Amino acid sequence: MFTLLSEGSAFSLITPDPGLMIWTTVVFVLLWVVLGKFAFKPIANALKEREESIENALKSAEAAKAEMANLTSKNEALLNEAREERSRIIAEAKVAAEKVKNDIVAKAQAEADVKVRQALNEIENQKRAALAELKNQVGTVALEIAEKVIRKELKSNADQQAYVADLVKQTNLN
């Protein structure tokens, strides 16, 4: 340290040289003024502007994303609504179809019942008619048999009986 201080102004480290101070001041102030005005300010402004534009871009992207999400959820809602509508329509249609089916079936049933009843009536009538005819025929046959029996009565008893059996055999109840 002693040598630092003692070797005269040429080697003295801690004695400021006024010439260099003046030069430093001049150069620095010039740099500050010139660069400050024509470089640092424009650079700072450009940086700020770019940052703002990036921020805006990010914000608008965010907004677009939100908008998209909104649209998607709207679409989803619409779709859901449509789905509900569809299932409701289907359900209604099912109910209506069921009703129509039931109606048709009931109607058919009723018609069938009517037809069956008519058929039964017809059968009854036919049966009655047939029975009536049968009765008539049985009566006729019985009269014929009785007539023939009475005509044969004059002959033997045994013959009479054989004859009746023969007659009965011949008689077809149809």
Added chain:
Amino acid sequence: MKKYLLSLLVTVLALGAFAINSTEEITNPITKKESEVYNPTPMILHHIADANEFEIVHGVAVPLPCIIYNITTGKTSFFMSSNAEAMQAAGYQMEHSRVKPINAEEKYIDLSITKNVFGILLAAAIMCFVFFSMKNSYEKRKNQAPKGLQSLMEPLVIFVREDIAKQALGKKADYYLPFIMSLFFFILICNLLGLVPFFPGSANVTGNIAFTMALAIITGIIVNIKANKYYWKHIFVPDPIWLAPLLIPVELLGVLTKVITLFIRLFANIAAGHIVVLSLISLIFVFGSLWGTIGSGLGIAVSVPFTLFIDLIEVLIAFIQAFIFAMLAAVYIGMATEEHHHTQEAH
């Protein structure tokens, strides 16, 4: 790789031979007088100090223009440092690379483009080139991603704006940004140029107290001009008013010490860095003068890795000191211009 190692070895040997050139006949260090051992101090101080010529190697110097105002005679002289006759005619002579009046009684101001002024101008030119081309890039590529030099410098610019200016100055950052940026980059570029070991770098600009003092004084002037009433009130109207006789001198001293610490810190750090590097290199010559060739070899083996290591640390320090100077300047301005809305009600 092998070729590279070979050339390194040759260089190292050549350096060793060069170092021992003047002292090769002496081999026993014990028989040596102290004056025969290499004394690195003049060499180191010579390299640290400013000079009126730019020495490239010993004896070969780039001449620099000298502008000297003689206070005693009131005469201003212009001549090139290489022109000995003109120097003589003007009444000056070269002494330890500085121009001095032949008559030592005469007072003078050396306004020459010295080695350091050359370094300052070079740094200013670099700054102008870098920032004007950067500005043009911003205009040409508006709102686009940075490219080239612009993308190299942009992180530094944003660092200065965000971590120095906005941190210390808040809303006023934009107004003081040009000053803080000029300070930071001027110091940084001068620091880095000082680390370049050959022409046109190597000028120990930021390790010169005149340079740091000038910057610190400019900062001090700005701080005190821009200071608001709260700053002055804090100095001249201390809180317990009866302490004023004690506190006013202390506060005024504080105003001065801020400036003083600012320039001493930068000067001492950078000068010390240069001294350490030069001392480590001097080891080669010291060992060489003590033990001849073997000594120089040993010196090289010790000195080269250490120098490399210190040089890398110096690069770090170049950034750190530029940051600290700019940061403290911003903090001082921020403190002087701070608004105290809450204390207003309290008083």
